[in-house]
Each structure stands twice: as C-alpha cells, then as structure tokens.
Amino acid sequence: MALKITVIGTGYLGATHAAAMAELGFEVLGLDVVPEKIEMLQRGQVPMYEPGLEELLGKHVAGIEGSSGRLRFTTDFAEVAAFGDVHFLCVNTPQKHGEYACDMSYVDSALASLAPHLTGPALVVGKSTVPVGSADRLAAYLAEHAPAGHDAELAWNPEFLREGFAVKDTLHPDRIVVGVRSERAERLLREVYATPLSEGTPFVVTDFPTAELVKTSANSFLATKISFINAMAEVCEAADGDVAKLAEAIGYDDRIGKKFLRAGIGFGGGCLPKDIRAFMARAGELGADQALTFLREIDSINMRQRGQMVELTRQALGGGPLLGKRIAVLGATFKPDSDDVRDSPALNVAGQVHLQGAQVTVYDPKGMENARRLFPTLGYADSAVEAVRGADVVLHLTEWREFRELDPDALGEAVAARVILDGRNALDPVAWRKAGWTYRAMGRPTA
Template structure:
C-alpha cells in the first residue's frame, strides 16, 4: 500500500476509544463506530466515556485538530461509511462473561463481523483485538471469507491487547510487545506499517498463528492472576503461622525468577478482564478436552473471591461481631487506582456486603463514585476522604489511590469515632498510623 492505511475502530468502549485516539496520535486517519449514539456524541465532543489518564487530552487533540493538521479522528454509526473508509478494521468490542456459565459471550464480536463483512467490496484487513476463546479467529476468518464480496481480499488477523487501566494510552503508543496472528505476509506487512512507530522504538513484534495469538492474552492474564492469588494464599498461611506476608513477599521478590511485581497481598483482583478471562479460559479448555490442564485456575478464582469475604469477616470481628449500628468509612470504590471502573470491584463488593449486613457505609473514591452509585445506590458517598470517615467506628482502605498514602493520620483521627484502620491493600505505612494512635491491621500481617 503506497499511502498510509486508513483505520477504523469498531466498538468505542474502554479498549476502542483508547485505540482510536492512539492510532490518531500515531498519525493515521481514524473513523470509529459504535451502536450507542450517546457514546458517539460524547466522543465527537472530545469527552471520554470513562476516566483514563491522558486519554481525553489525546482525544481532544485529534477530534478538534489541535495539532495543526486536519482532523484525524471522527466517529459514525454507519457501517457503510466504515466499510468504505477503512483499509484496516480493528474489532474492539466487549466479550463479557456469558450469563449462566463461565464461558465468553461472543455475540458482540460475531455481530461486528456479520455487520462489516457483507460491505467489504475491496481488499481490507480485519484485525481482532478483543479477548476471545482460542479457535474464534479460525471461525471468524471463514465467516469473513464467506460474507465479504471482496472474497480472499478480505483477510483476518488477531492482535491481542495488553492494556493496563491507568496506563492504557502509554501501553498503546509504547507497548512492551506486539503480537499478531496472521496467515499471509501481506497482512503481516500491513500491521508492521500500522505499528511502525512502536516497532521503530524497539518494541518486539511477534508473528504467530491465530491460536497462539489468542492464547497469549488469556495466558498472560492467568499467570498474573495466579501470582496475585499465590501471595494472597500465603497471607492466609502467615495469619495461621504468625508470619508477615509483606516481609515474605519482599524476600521472595528478590529472586529474579519470581520478581517483586504483584506480590502485595490484599483483597484480590477484579475489573472487567482478569476474573472473566480466567473463567472463560477454563470453559474453553473444557470444550477442547483439556480441562485438567487448567483446574488450578478454579482455585485461583476461589482464593481471589475468598479474600473479599475475609476482609468483611475481619471488619466484623474488629467492631465486636456485628455491623448493626456500626459506621464504616471506606476509602476506594474502583477496582484499581487511576480508574473509574467498578466492574467486579473487590472494594465495592466489600462495602456492599458490609452494608447488606447492617453497617452504615460511606464511601469515597477520587474518580469512581458516580459509577459506584449506579451499582450500589444505597451506600453513602462523600466528596472527601475525611467526610467519608467522619464518625466511623472503623476505616477500610480498599483501593490503593496515591492520595490515600498522603492522608494525615492525626487529622483523620480527629474525625473518626474509633481510630481503627484495616488496610485491604497493604500499601499504607503501619508505623505511621500506629504512631498517630491508630489500631492498624492488614490481612497476613501481625497486629502490632
């Protein structure tokens, strides 16, 4: 292709909006599509559908053409416009957990291909970025060839995303690796053109078959989930044996074969990816007859979910065995810092459980309170951390926002009824809070 390929992005949620804005930042003309009119309208005004550091700035820059060039980024609801415009079509739709079982819901991906393919009258590359069960690309490639008027000119590639919420723009513009599953050299070369910027910076570009590309994302998420649940399991052992899981994690983290990242014990992982991805991986392995290979992931999932209940149990024990009439201040609602995402959030789940057991719960989060209120409208919400803990019998730190590490324990001590802090993320300084007269407790660590 002599000129720069024109790019479309199908699905404008977290992944799609980030990818569309980042592709424009890399210098491409981009057209995005979504079935939700309100989403198209807000993005066209330069407003993001979610909080992601740096995303709105990049979006506004290219929607408004503020970089001194013509506008590179537009949005539409027309499939005909998408098909006519694009040389490379990125499929970025959601793949949630299917209702009633562990498997992945492929209906959005299937719908995207069914809508686009019949309109592809000239050569084009459809690139899947959504996280899908292994084998999906093979099936979708056949469907694409069957439906597209361009026939063999309509090709499929799979290019899994590895975005971390809070770092998604950086991860798209400067990824730590690029993986593409392709069947022909033409598709590979076109993707090398799309990602010429990151490749030029030294980002590894790995070319695989379809199945391997699909497996990379779920394998990476499963490994990460395993590491997190391992240290949380060690926290349970430390509690039984009288050890300190923070010191344990530090000691084993110095081993270069293990590493120190994601070895902080707490209330576990959540969000829209890890939990549903490992469950879908187990379900797909069962369909392939390889279910025994991933039985360990059932325990990983179990350990993770158990941590939430254990935090609720610890809080109940701390306040005397019952939440009735107890005021609880909660710091954090998002599943992780630098995000407003409350999907499967351990923090919000713990707050909700305590509320359902009779506690008077007030929550603060720097970004996620609107989303949290949609999920748990009966919880109390406060504009500041200090207001959230006012009159509290116990304070729970459940999302590790940086600003919570800067809280003055003495000032907060004047607002609460009882100076009791339960650190569900093991990121606050135990010594600092204890010196200010607080009872500080964290799972897997000694009480004093």
C-alpha cells in the same frame, strides 16, 4: 498511499486505540452503534476515566479547535468499509450471564455488519479477548460473506492494556503479538505499528490460536501470582508471619519478581475474573479442562479474600454483629487511576458489610458516579475526611495515591475510633500506629 484505519467499538479499548492510531499519524474513523457515545467522542470527551486519554482525543478529533482533524466517528458500517484499509475490532466480550463462558455476540454482530460492505482488499484485525478457535471461525465467515472473498482477510492482535496506563501501553507497548495467515497481513500490521517497532518493541508473529491464547494465558499468570501471595497471607495470618516482608524477600528473586506480590482483597475489574473463567470454559470444550483446574482454586482464593476482609472488620469491632456500626470505606474502583467498578472487590466488601446492617459511607477519587449507579443503597461522601466522620472502623480498599498521602493525625480527629484495616497492604503501619491508630492488614503482625 498512507493506510487508513477504522476502529469498531469505541469503549475503553476502542477509544484508546483510535486516539493512539491518530497520534501515530493515521487517518482514523471510529464506529459505535451507541449514538450517545459517538456524540460524546466527537466533543473530545470519553465515557470513562483514563489518564491522558481525553487530552489525546482533543489533539486529534475533527472539529475541535487546534486538533489534527485525523480522527472522526460514525455509526455507519458502509462508511467504515469504504474508508478503511485496516479495520480493528475492539468490541466487548463479557462473561455470559450465569455461565463461565465468554459472550461472543458483540464480536459476531460487528463482523456480520461489516463483512457485506467489504468489496475490495481489506484487513480485519481482532483485538478483543476471545476463546481460542474464534479467529478460525471468524476468518471463514469473513471470506464467505464479504464480496471481496479471500481478499478480506482476518488477523488477530491481542491488546495488553492496563487500566490507568492504557495510552502509554498503546503508544509504547512492551510487545506486539500478531496472529496472521499471509505475508500481506504481517506487512500491513508492521506498517501500522512502524513507530513502536522503530523504538525497539518486540514483534511476535504467530498463528491464530497462539495469538488468541497469549492474552488469556498472560491474565491467568497474573491472577495466579495475586492469588498465590493472598494464599501466603492466609498462612502468615495463621502462623503470625508478615506477608509484606515475605513478598519483599521472594521478590528479589528475578525469576519471581516484585510485581503483583502485594497481598490484599484480590483482583477484580472487567478482565482478569471473566478471562480466567472463559479460559476454563473453553479448555473444557476442547477436552483440556484438567490442564486448567488450578484456575478454579485461583478464582476461589480470590473470592475468599473478600469474605475474609468482612471477617476482619467484624473482629476489629469486637467480633459481634455489625448492625448499626459506622464503617468508612476508602475506595470503590477495582484499582487506582480508573473509574471502573466492574467486579470491584472494594465495592463487594462494602456491599457485604452493608447487608449485615452496618452504616457504610464510601469515598473514591474517580469512581463515585459508577459506584452510586451500582450500589445506590450505600452512603457516599465527597472526601476521605467526610467519609470517615464518626466511623467506628475505616477500611482502605483501593490503593489510590490520595489515600497513601492522607495525614493519619488529621483523619483521626474525624473518626469515632482510630481503627484502620488496610485491605491493600499499601499504607505505612508505623505512621498510622504512631498517630494512635490500631492498624490491621491480612497476613501482617498486629503490632
């Protein structure tokens, strides 16, 4: 008999996972405690921008004309327990307010709501990013509170989604990691992921702690790589070197690789910053804090980039106060192909410049609504040209393709002064300078 799958939590991770499981041929029931979110998903709409996700939902959500009907949604834990063989936990694990530690309340609450309804054999699979040791604790809770006892098993299967590529990363992952305690759990997960496994995706079987550590260590490594090249940009700035050429040269070494070596205003979003902080906090609880002290410097370099961008802006305007200056900001999201503005370096810089008295106008292809909600006091425009109208300086802070394809000549007609600061080292300095712009980027030669 074909496995039935449930997905608990239908935010960014859960909505993508549920749609992908339906695409892989499973009957899927998604659950959320927010009725508005469920109503939206039932219409085949998503509460966030993610390329390809709405189309995938439309293919499978029951009640939509022409869909497979394999995907439904509910707010009822009893219905989920009765329906599913494998239950994926995809709820949020944000940073605790005022602390580095991870807030486990949503995971704990989801498991507490599900467990009493599990009367027969079931596999609960955690996908959320949690502090190492959580799975052990949750497995014990499940065995104690589920009527099925030890027949209600736990497994840990970390997610590795990149915003902007989440659908591809779910359907064609570069690896699948499962922390399991029984052959049955492994067999069920091999069945769930049979399609990607048949395409050659590596399947790594581990214990609970290792599975939990894989995601946080991967994110810590990526954060380290970004902060490393940003530290090199600081040195290049002081030594009059070119960090873009430096990155190109070291990127040819296949032990290092080219990815994540573009210097700029640093990383943000809902994962990397909170994950490395939670990792440090958990290492401290385990008495292994010295092993991760380097992550404090990684975090510090990252946050410093934002202040340096503000300073670069001041320098570009003659070094005086920013009061009354008109500044255009291209980009609000923490990365392109997303509408996510959580801990966005672009918005942070825009906010800092605004606090110093500048008139700031922001444009972003997808993040305007979220940005406006978070920073209602900033100005917003409907296009790049409108944003830069009358600007004394333009800040390029999110590397959307739309911005890379802008015509420097056409944009130059709208500004008060042709000065652009490339906070992402993504524009072509030659093309902009040829159009009469003063082009500056951290760690790059001034001409």
